Amino acid sequence: FQIVKQGIDKQADVNFVFIATIPLFLIFALSFIFSLFSLKHVAKPFFIVLTLMSSSVFFAALQYGVVFDYGMIENTFETNYAEAATYLNWASGLNFMLTGAIPALLIYKANIQFKPLAKELLHKLVFMVVMLIGIAVIAVFFYQNYVSFGRNNDIIKRNIIPTYFIGSTAKYININYLQEPIEYKQLGLDAKNSTDKANGKPNLVVLVVGETAREMNYEYYGYDKPTNAHTENQGLLAFKDTSSCGTATAVSLPCMFSRMDREDYESRQARAQDSAIDVLNHAGIALDWLDNDSGCKGVCDNVDNIVIDRSSDPELCNGQYCYDQVLLNTLDNRLENIESKDSLLVLHIIGSHGPTYYLRYPAAHRFFTPDCQRSDIQNCSDEELMNTYDNTILYTDYIVSEVVKKLAQQSDKFDTAMLYISDHGESLGESGMYLHGAPYAFAPEEQTKVPFLGWFSKSFAKQNRLNLACLAKEAEQGGYSHDNLFDSLLGLMNVKSDVYQKDKDIFSRCRQ
Structure with a gap:
């Protein structure tokens, strides 16, 4: 939302009703995505890991303005322990405790009640449809605003946690570990x-x-x-x-x-x-x-x-x-x-x-x-x-x-x-x-x-x-x-x- 404010400050005319829909849009969109992972035996480990990772990314983005695109993920994977240790201090530790460790502990202790399979799927389907309806309503009234604001402030999408850093990480893993290696090419053998x-x-x-x-x-x-x-x-x-x-x-x-x-x-x-x-x-x-x-x-x-x-x-x-x-x-x-x-x-x-x-x-x-x-x-x-x-x-x-x-x-x-x-x-x-x-x-x-x-x-x-x-x-x-x-x-x-x-x-x- 700091990035959103920077975008607002650059505009002469601001539709504040549109701005107010941005957190609602994110809630609807992320809830739709997260519902795919709120499955028995999957939900707790998935959301615990996601919360812990997001906590660190959030702190780096908020305090240092770091964007976790492909290049930063590559840099993170190639960072050694000594380098990583330099980012540990009371501020990062307190943030991790408040936005990572404690929420993860609460997720672990949560008593989640799962319905029988058919009812669970039906309930999940209804929930996802409701989220899509929420997105659709916002789109009907503010589609052009989102397109224009997003085009002029492309960096916004790079700061959405956790979607962007997860996407960048998946891209890094795919390129470096899942794709077939490229045949090595020697250059300048005539040197x-x-x-x-x-x-x-x-x-x-x-x-x-x-x-x-x-x-x-x-x-x-x-x-x-x-x-x-x-x-x-x-x-x-x-x-x-x-x-x-x-x-x-x-x-x-x-x-x-x-x-x-x-x-x-x-x-x-x-x-x-x-x-x-x-x-x-x-x-x-x-x-x-x-x-x-x-x-x-x-x-x-x-x-x-x-x-x-x-x-x-x-x-x-x-x-x-x-x-x-x-x-x-x-x-x-x-x-x-x-x-x-x-x-x-x-x-x-x-x-x-x-x-x-x-x-x-x-x-x-x-x-x-x-x-x-x-x-x-x-x-x-x-x-x-x-x-x-x-x-x-x-x-x-x-x-x-x-x-x-x-x-x-x-x-x-x-x-x-x-x-x-x-x-x-x-x-x-x-x-x-x-x-x-x-x-x-x-x-x-x-x-x-x-x-x-x-x-x-x-x-x-x-x-x-x-x-x-x-x-x-x-x-x-x-x-x-x-x-x-x-x-x-x-x-x-x-x-x-x-x-x-x-x-x-x-x-x-x-x-x-």
């Missing part, structure tokens, strides 16, 4: 590395994949707080106006490495074909994926990959999460033993993953205060919440800065470069929305506009014929997206293949 090693040094590129970082909180993009203090003198390029492929990691991460663009991306198809990482592997590029987040979602399955042990470093890890500095230590070990060949190292950081933003940076990096030291972020002030999030951005900037320093130290052995790009953004209370995962068609720019940074050593630019002055102009012009990453990675690593599309390679425009 060749064409790097000119005239100076005898191979290329070494580190790609830092960010988590939940939004463009508007980066000083590089005009933000009025020093969130890029660590890298501001290192010569990074900031590519403006970059859009994500999705609004959740489960979608954005595989999508950004996929040959498919956002418009035609389909997760089932993506899992059944090679990614950019695989094409680089075909070309003989040395590859490593180091992960301090929730895994690579299948992108790195065919190359060497390490998920950081959450108990590996008592100073940087607490058993459930590690600060991203742990990746720097792992990177050091990799650089000590790296082969003298063209290499791409991917660091998947935990970045600004919420709602426990305060757990993403150590006390020494708690620069913006007062901050929000709790997970029920909706109960923090706007200033506290923003400061906490900005601390995560500043800490990520520190990680990126250290990566650049480590690459610079490799200049005697490698021509080095670094790219940083986030998987999606984040809402921090704007328009009543928190976190991420909104359907892309309705998602605000807070969730879809992401930072995209690049650093290139002079020797890398020279040996790979990159005109940095030209690239700076391209970065300033902007207008990029995750759709550019596949070809830009291939182009940056000088990989030739039939799957490479030059017009999508950002760096091809400035290659001399």
Whole structure:
């Protein structure tokens, strides 16, 4: 009904009799559907499970503005325990008790009297007919209102509990577990590395994949707080106006490495074909994926990959999460033993993953205060919440800065470069929305506009014929997206293949 109110506020003329029929319509429609499941031996388990699930969905929708469409269900299924635990707090616990556990207990204890089969069926049939009559009466008087209001506020149907999240869950299960698997398709088997090693040094590129970082909180993009203090003198390029492929990691991460663009991306198809990482592997590029987040979602399955042990470093890890500095230590070990060949190292950081933003940076990096030291972020002030999030951005900037320093130290052995790009953004209370995962068609720019940074050593630019002055102009012009990453990675690593599309390679425009 918050969504209904938003729709009302957008209209000049409002028929409040029509608005008053909306709860009646929902009661009639849901009662009709629920009557199909109010059967002996079925009713109690069905409604108990439904109530418990709906309780959690309701809280996420009400407090954070989360919509449980297919993408969010996919994200939920792929969330690990540590991630899920961050949403547990007194507010979510109290909600679950009042709208989930207690009602479920009352259902369990209810003394339901079932009639003999024939009478039960007749009674149910009459009840369903009455519900349909109620719907029909509303339709006779307000059909056009429903059509018009629904068309102008399509997101309403996505917030009806429990129909929408149940439908999305059924769709996810059908696609991922019931449909016949798609035959795997290899891409870029013709890929060749064409790097000119005239100076005898191979290329070494580190790609830092960010988590939940939004463009508007980066000083590089005009933000009025020093969130890029660590890298501001290192010569990074900031590519403006970059859009994500999705609004959740489960979608954005595989999508950004996929040959498919956002418009035609389909997760089932993506899992059944090679990614950019695989094409680089075909070309003989040395590859490593180091992960301090929730895994690579299948992108790195065919190359060497390490998920950081959450108990590996008592100073940087607490058993459930590690600060991203742990990746720097792992990177050091990799650089000590790296082969003298063209290499791409991917660091998947935990970045600004919420709602426990305060757990993403150590006390020494708690620069913006007062901050929000709790997970029920909706109960923090706007200033506290923003400061906490900005601390995560500043800490990520520190990680990126250290990566650049480590690459610079490799200049005697490698021509080095670094790219940083986030998987999606984040809402921090704007328009009543928190976190991420909104359907892309309705998602605000807070969730879809992401930072995209690049650093290139002079020797890398020279040996790979990159005109940095030209690239700076391209970065300033902007207008990029995750759709550019596949070809830009291939182009940056000088990989030739039939799957490479030059017009999508950002760096091809400035290659001399």
